[in-house]
Structures are given as structure tokens and as C-alpha cells.
Amino acid sequence: SSELTQDPAVSVALGQTVRITCQGDSLRSYYASWYQQKPGQAPVLVIYGKNNRPSGIPDRFSGSSSGNTASLTITGAQAEDEADYYCNSRDSSGNHLFGGGTKLTVL
Amino acid sequence: QITLKESGPTLVKPTQTLTLTCTFSGFSLSTSGVGVGWIRQPPGKALEWLALIYWDDDKRYSPSLKSRLTITKDTSKNQVVLTMTNMDPVDTATYYCARNAMVRGVMPFDYWGQGTLVTVSS
Numbered sequence: 001s002s003e004l005t006q007d008p009a010v011s012v013a014l015g016q017t018v019r020i021t022c023q024g025d026s027l028r029s030y031y032a033s034w035y036q037q038k039p040g041q042a043p044v045l046v047i048y049g050k051n052n053r054p055s056g057i058p059d060r061f062s063g064s065s066s067g068n069t070a071s072l073t074i075t076g077a078q079a080e081d082e083a084d085y086y087c088n089s090r091d092s093s094g095n096h097l098f099g100g101g102t103k104l105t106v107l
Numbered sequence: 108q109i110t111l112k113e114s115g116p117t118l119v120k121p122t123q124t125l126t127l128t129c130t131f132s133g134f135s136l137s138t139s140g141v142g143v144g145w146i147r148q149p150p151g152k153a154l155e156w157l158a159l160i161y162w163d164d165d166k167r168y169s170p171s172l173k174s175r176l177t178i179t180k181d182t183s184k185n186q187v188v189l190t191m192t193n194m195d196p197v198d199t200a201t202y203y204c205a206r207n208a209m210v211r212g213v214m215p216f217d218y219w220g221q222g223t224l225v226t227v228s229s
Contacts, residue, residue, distance in 0.1 A: 033215035035154075042203060042222050043154065048215035086154050088216065094167045096144065096156040096207075 004032075004087050004099035011105040012077045020072045020102045022087030030089045032070035034063060037084045037101075046085075047072055074104075082106045109133035111143075111204050111220035118226050119194050125225060129187040129204030136162055136182050140209035143187040144216060145178065147200040155200075159207055160187060196227045 004024040012018035022032055031050060035043035045054050047063035060075045070089070074081055087099040115127035129143060136143060144159035158178040159167045168176050177190045187204060201224045205216035 031213050033213065035216070037154075042219040043205075043216075044219070045215050045217050048217070049211050049213035052211055052213075054217060088154075088156075090214065094159075094165075095170065096159060096167070098146070098154040098156055101153045 004089060004097050006085075006087060006099040006102045008100065009103045009105070011107055012074070013107050014079060015076055017073065017075045018077055018104065020074075020085050020104065022070045022072075022089075022099045023068055024089065024097065024099075025068055026089045026091045026097060027065060027068050027070050029092065031065060032063070033088045034061075034070075034072045035086045035088065036081075037086065038082075043086060077104075077106050079106050109206065109218045111206060111218060113202060113204050113220045113223040115202075115223060115225065117224060118228065120229050121195055121227060123194050125189075125191045125194050125198070127189045127191075127202055127204075127223065127225075129189070129220060131185050131187070131204075131206065134206060134208075136160075136180055136185070136187070138162055140214075142207035142214070143180070144205050144207050145187075145189045146203045146205060146216070147198075148203070148222075149197075149200040152200075157191075157202075158189060161207075194227045198225070199227045200225060 034047040037043040051063045062073045085102045111131040142161040145157040160178045175192045201222040203222045205219040
């Protein structure tokens with residue numbers, strides 16, 4: 001089915017590592033992109049493709065993929081990383097999909 | 108510097124047609140591999156992809172909304188227009204436009220507008 005599934009909420013202690021996952025059949029064929037969204041702001045691309053970071057994104061953000069699951073890992077989470085994170089991919093028809101989002105809390 | 112900005116009505120009545128314009132700068136929609144898409148977000152809810160138009164005028168629509176959506180481009184004006192018919196209160200959302208560009212074999216939405224809140228109410 002053309003859906004991307006994310007855990008609704010994840011928490012991490014300050015300075016620790018957290019993995020946010022995204023599952024969907026389309027991920028077997030197409031890489032995911034990941035977006036960070038803070039309250040009242042537009043989403044920001046943080047990871048795309050196999051493991052690529054746009055300019056200005058800290059290297060504590062990384063991506064990986066296996067089978068039908070894509071993951072976003074934050075190594076050494078900071079307070080400013082508290083946000084909603086969305087995965088995005090496309091399907092074989094060229095249509096795009098977004099996951100339901102994961103709310104990350106940094107404790 | 109790449110920028111995108113959405114414009115259009117902030118309030119529409121049920122059954123009316125919504126027309127939103129995305130005006131962009133810093134890139135051309137005639138460049139191979141480039142597209143502009145629309146994504147919306149109801150208050151407190153997740154992002155939902157709506158439509159996408161590519162440099163070659165190829166168009167893609169969300170299957171669930173396809174019958175209500177039309178996306179067009181004016182390359183000379185650097186604008187992309189989205190129309191959505193038969194608006195309903197459930198369509199109340201912030202509407203974003205974003206650039207979609209081929210980068211290392213992937214097509215992420217790499218630049219986003221600030222979004223525009225559209226409220227559907229009588």
C-alpha cells in the first residue's frame with residue numbers, strides 16, 4: 001500500500017542517540033527524505049537519499065535504509081532538535097507520500 | 108538564493124474554489140529535473156502531499172484529491188498555481204509550496220515557502 005508509517009512520539013535524553021523510523025512498501029524501491037518541523041515554521045529538509053545532508057544541517061543527523069524501513073538517527077541529541085520529523089518518499093506512479101510524523105522530545 | 112512564497116485567500120466559503128499561487132526565485136522551472144509541489148498541513152496534523160508539476164509539464168496528483176486539483180505553471184513569471192474545487196471545512200490547513208529537485212538520484216522537497224493558512228468557513 002502507498003503509506004508511510006512513523007511512531008507518533010519518541011523521546012531522548014539530552015546528548016544521547018535516537019532513531020526515528022519510517023516504514024512503507026515504497027521504501028523498498030525509493031529512498032526517503034526527512035524533514036524537521038518546529039512549531040509555527042515550515043519544514044526543513046535534513047536528510048535525503050542514502051545519507052545526504054543539505055548544507056547547514058549538523059552532522060549529528062544521519063540516515064539509513066533497510067528493506068521497507070528508513071531511519072533517521074540523531075547522534076548526541078540537542079535541545080534544539082526537539083521538533084516534529086516527517087519522512088517522505090515517492091511511489092512507482094511518481095506520487096509523493098508523507099509519513100504521519102514523529103514528535104521528538106529531548107529530555 | 109532560492110525562495111518560494113505562497114499567496115491567495117485566507118478565507119474561502121464551503122463549495123468555493125481555492126486558487127493559490129506560488130511565486131519563486133533563484134531557480135527556473137524550465138531546468139531539467141526540477142519541479143514545484145504543494146503540500147498542506149491541517150492545524151495540529153501531519154503533512155499531506157497534494158500535487159507536483161515538473162519542468163516538462165508532467166503533473167502528479169494525490170490520488171485521494173485528484174478530482175479536485177489542478178496544477179499549472181507559468182515559467183516566464185516563475186509561478187505555479189494550484190486550484191482546488193469544492194472546498195470544505197476539512198480543507199482548512201496551511202498550504203505550502205516547495206521545490207522538488209533531482210539531487211543524487213533522489214527528488215526531495217529541498218526548499219519550502221513559509222506557508223499560507225487557508226480557512227474554510229461560511
